[in-house]
Amino acid sequence: MNKKKLISLISIVIILFLFALPKLIINKSKNLNSPQSNPRSQPLVVKGIIIKEGYLQNKIFSNGTLMSNEEVELRTxxxxxxxxxxxxxxxxxxxxxxxxxxxxxxxxxxxxxxxxxxxxxxxxxxxxxxxxxxxxxxxxxxxxxxxxxxxxxxxxxxxxxxxxxxxxxxxxxxxxxxxxxxxxxxxSPQTRIATLQSINPMKVDFAVPQKYFGLIKPGKTVYIKISSTGKTYTGKVYAVEPKIDPNTRSVQVRAIVPNEKGELTPGAYVEIEIVLEEFNNAILVPSETIVPDIEGEKVFVYRNGKAVPQIVSTGIRTEKEVQILGGLNIGDTLIVSGIIQIKPNAPVRLSSVN
Known part of the structure; x- marks a missing residue:
């Protein structure tokens, strides 16, 4: 009698298990397909910045030599x-x-x-x-x-x-x-007596590549740096050679710089920084946000919770930033982190916006 009851009980349990098995499989499948159970469907956490207008200087660099404003050898x-x-x-x-x-x-x-x-x-x-x-x-x-x-x-x-x-x-x-x-x-007239030099202001001669010939004009600001002291002085371009050197494909430029304290010496080597253009309403983005693309260059813009790719045209590049000439507007939110991991139109979440 006990054996029969035991067999009956086991049979009931088996029947109940078989009856509930399909529901368990369905629930497990739903759990596996839910966003919480799939880490790949989680939005990528990124940082963003609001596009604003900024100030930009188009600069080039060169080497130059200081010269006296006036210099003469005294002879009879x-x-x-x-x-x-x-x-x-x-x-x-x-x-x-x-x-x-x-x-x-x-x-x-x-x-x-x-x-x-x-x-x-x-x-x-x-x-x-x-x-x-x-x-x-x-x-x-x-x-x-x-x-x-x-x-x-x-x-x-x-x-x-x-x-x-x-x-x-x-x-x-x-x-x-x-x-x-x-x-x-x-x-006699061939005898050199001494030299006389006027050193305030001073002249500085330097050369720039021919592609900047149209941008180098009298009045352009130049910064003269003395490598030995690290001091920087401000001068102005006042003359440009009208002919490009066919050997070096460069143009000679001459600037003038004040020297009231007499710290500049004729013949000294100097480093030159020339301001070619100034923009007060430039759109600048970090260099690392620019991604090469078959169509050109692109960035990712945050729109409605997604990373939307945007083709842009670029201009002047500095050490840390790139000028955007087209493709972005003031007020757009640019994604600046996780660029390598982002896929076009993938869901993202902003952790901070500057």
Whole structure:
């Protein structure tokens, strides 16, 4: 009797299990297909930024050389012996200041002689003029006397010009360099006396590739950096060579930079940063958000919970940002993280928006 009851109980359990098995399979299948049980269907957590207008400078870089604003080698126009040196090496001198004197004794004697001749010639010309007015002499005799006076005056002017050549004067304000002569030296026009340089402001020469020829104009801002000190100075382009060098395919540019403190030295190597263009309403995005595509370049924009791909046209590139010329609008939400993992139109969730 007990065995029969046991068999009956086991049979009932088996029947109930078979009856409930289809429901268990269906529920298990629903659980497997639910979003909570499939991690791949979970939205990707990303960060975003709101597109805004920003300030952008289009810059290029070059190397340059500092030059004096004005520079000249002091030389004499005539040969002679130095009688005076009136400048100190490395000192500032003013325009017109007498720097060096050459012996002019012979010229001074000639000038004195011509001055005496001038007195006699003037008296003679005056007497003949009085006689001519009274018709006591001919016009020809008066013209001869006047010609003698003009000849003497020309000799005086010539002698004075020769005396001026014995004086070396500063042609402009500047700092005079080391001298190469001494008092008593006999010098000629081939002899280099010293150099004179005007160093405030300073010039800087540099070259830029030919593709920027149309953008380099007088007035453009340049930043001059001295590598030895790390200091940066601001200057302006004031001249551009009108011809492109056929050997280097570059154009020579010259800028001017203030040097009130005298910290810039002629001949020094400098690093140049040139501002070609400035934009106050540029759209800038981080460089890492740009994804290469068959159609060009694209970014991902957050729209209605999805990462929507957007083809863009790019412009100027800086170290960290890229200018967007088309494809994005002010106010769009750009996805800036998880770019590699994102699939087009995949669901995403923003963790933060800047």
């Amino acid at each position: 126009e005539i040969a002679g012996k130095i009688t005076q040196i009136l400048f100190e090496e490395g000192k500032y001198v003013k325009k017109g200041e007498l720097l060096l004197k050459i012996n002019d004794a012979e010229l001074q004697a000639t000038l004195k002689k011509n001055k005496s001749r001038e007195t006699l010639a003037r008296d003679k010309e005056y007497r003949y003029k009085q006689l001519l007015e009274k018709n006591l002499t001919s016009q020809q005799d008066y013209d001869v006397a006047l010609g003698e006076l003009n000849s003497v005056l020309a000799d005086i002017e010539y002698t004075q010009a020769q005396i001026e050549k014995t004086e070396i004067r500063a042609p402009f304000d500047g700092i005079i360099g080391l001298r190469s002569v001494s008092v008593g030296s006999y010098i």
